[in-house]
Amino acid sequence: MKITGTFLDEISHDIPHQNWGRAEWDADFSHMKAVGIDTVFLIRSGFQRWLTYPSKVVMREEGGYEPPVDLVKMFLELADKHHMKFYFGLYDSGKYWWKGDFQKEVDINLKVIDEVWKNYGHYKSFQGWYLTQEVSRRTGKVIDLYAKLGKHCKDISNNLPTLISPWIDGKKAVMAASSTITKEDAVSLKQHESEWSEIFDGIKGVVDAVAFQDGHIEFHELPDFFAVNKKMADRYGIQCWTNAESFDRDMPIKFMPIKFEKLRMKLEAARKAGYDKAITFEFSHFMSPQSAYLQAGHLYNRYKEYLKTL
């Protein structure tokens, strides 16, 4: 199964920054294209006070810091240049919905959506929206949040597609800053299906695709969880993608590029489950030949060899 999309990890929560300028990003889009990636997804446009573009909304209302570079503009220009599609990731306050106030998270994002569409909606490559608030369970009023934000994104942009990328609350669902790599209380397949059926029912029509992160469960659990996700997505008319994580969750260093064998297993599991599309988190740190992690360049080579076998 071929990876045709990647997240752009700006602003990052937990992956050290590579300090690339425009030249490096331009080259990276070329590297992506060379292996068939046609879509980039901005993981989030802002987090707490940090911003990827000079958002008047977030600077005024949340004390956002004015960024030195307008990354949204740069990514759109590069996507235009390389004939790729760009999905805009919304703003994550890092507080409102984290503390239960989902409506306030919706409110600030409605303004961000308006601002962004006005400023950047004319770019040819602006082709979709990423609802950046990630959950693993039916947490708080997340259905309401997805429904309202997804609807507004689509309404304002002549129905451009929307994507969410939840994680599965599996054994490896631990905090990045935790010293452990596994936990005891993983979600059961049944409970996962029950909660996500309810969520999908509440967001059908306004969320076009779901790409579950594939790294929080054990490798032998992939077939069962992937089958359930596909079944649910089909039932509610949502496209079922996989978010193939290209970093390794089994190592004490958080995080380094994944062993190719593991990535291959996850992609094969998605293929066998009949998934529609594979994207990755994320190319530039973990699969790029110019990554600061040299293991990534070797992963790129192994992945290219794999492509030839498809």
Place this chain on the structure above:
Amino acid sequence: MKITGTFLDEISHDIPHQNWGRAEWDADFSHMKAVGIDTVFLIRSGFQRWLTYPSKVVMREEGGYEPPVDLVKMFLELADKHHMKFYFGLYDSGKYWWKGDFQKEVDINLKVIDEVWKNYGHYKSFQGWYLTQEVSRRTGKVIDLYAKLGKHCKDISNNLPTLISPWIDGKKAVMAASSTITKEDAVSLKQHESEWSEIFDGIKGVVDAVAFQDGHIEFHELPDFFAVNKKMADRYGIQCWTNAESFDRDMPIKFMPIKFEKLRMKLEAARKAGYDKAITFEFSHFMSPQSAYLQAGHLYNRYKEYLKTL
């Protein structure tokens, strides 16, 4: 003291994978040879479900995943090509003996030994066995495990040598996934001698060499522990090697290449204690000029300068 052997860290527990293909491994064997390494030790042939070769035994009995590449075959071919010796590391279930059932660990490994010798025993470079179950204390029935597996390895292979590489239960003996780098309850020299005398007595004749890992004690403790290990090994007719760890246990990043000064101190301590041979864990991540950790290439250069002074 010259390092003449290195582990090959496949399957890795805790070191991120470099995603090398055959070309990179071929080059690495050349880099090893250039500094006098004549023997490679596969740290383990399998761990839980992960495999270095398509083991019918482990796939059938333990649900092992079929690997994309037969690394055992590749390593043997490269060892043949570079005129090096290869030691095969046994299978680690990651459960049976971890939970006290040493006999079940023996049982699966007896089948692995048969399978491997039948499939790979004809390679010229297949020159020994590594008993992969590592302990620091007289834990459970580990004497029985070493004795049975060592005997079977030797019986089937016309007495090829066997190696174990325990660690010392010192101040730095903490889990890789732990956030700490030291612990309070280190073993005393006397208790260490008492337990390992009993182990050596039980495995003499079927284990030919012991290479204690040198990284878990303080540097000023090296002379005393090295002397005791040598004295015990001599008493029971076991060769005393050192496993000179080339990664740094004193840093919050687990793990990066060691500071050369520390490696040199450990090698000098082994030389002064009259050790027979030095091997390292491990060359390809921590000492290789093509390692993803660029500190390793500098360590390689510092080590080459040191070799000239010997």
Place this chain on the structure above:
Amino acid sequence: MKITGTFLDEISHDIPHQNWGRAEWDADFSHMKAVGIDTVFLIRSGFQRWLTYPSKVVMREEGGYEPPVDLVKMFLELADKHHMKFYFGLYDSGKYWWKGDFQKEVDINLKVIDEVWKNYGHYKSFQGWYLTQEVSRRTGKVIDLYAKLGKHCKDISNNLPTLISPWIDGKKAVMAASSTITKEDAVSLKQHESEWSEIFDGIKGVVDAVAFQDGHIEFHELPDFFAVNKKMADRYGIQCWTNAESFDRDMPIKFMPIKFEKLRMKLEAARKAGYDKAITFEFSHFMSPQSAYLQAGHLYNRYKEYLKTL
């Protein structure tokens, strides 16, 4: 605001060693010069048993290990060659003052100062002293320690300048080996001012400059803390520098190069507060084009672009 000085992280507490030889250090001093760095600060000359130079004092009294290279001599020679200033960092026992015995820490350091000035004081580049014992609060008898050591450094060396580099006991002041990146009980601005006013009052005249580490507080707290530090320093006649950390404290990997945007914000905050000088911890791992962390080379490029805008 331009960075004109950098620490040299030998001996390191918590940053993995790069294993550079003289050639790499020589090249790095050139890279430093190219961006305007004119002063290097040895962070510490020894830590516990580890030494940067063959100190007879520490080897005899503290069981110090004889180092393979005399780094102090090498750094002084390179500083001479590159027309840079060198500040000598004192010895940190890692025990006496850690356990409350500040006088014993003073005693060993008085001997180190004598030894070092006798052996290396004639180098043209020997231009100052770094009092290596770092604190964030009025801890134990730290005022007494700074006062005695600072006075002896100045007395023996014809009044060469002395520097301290404390940290602020902010939200991010956690141990490097801790799994967390923040803590709850940060110091208040008022308490910080109260304790440091008392310290400054006790060390005025014998400590010439203070460079608070800038990484332990939140970015929006920079203006307030920087203003208070400047006000206090001015009141007591101490130069107010900033120690702009070039590594990122917000990431689970401890530590990688900082995102340029963050470094820029911290430098700008220092500029706005009217600081006298900016130095960094530290160039060679986190900003150098030859660092093992390739992110550092990109940070170097981003920083050079920033210099052009000043």
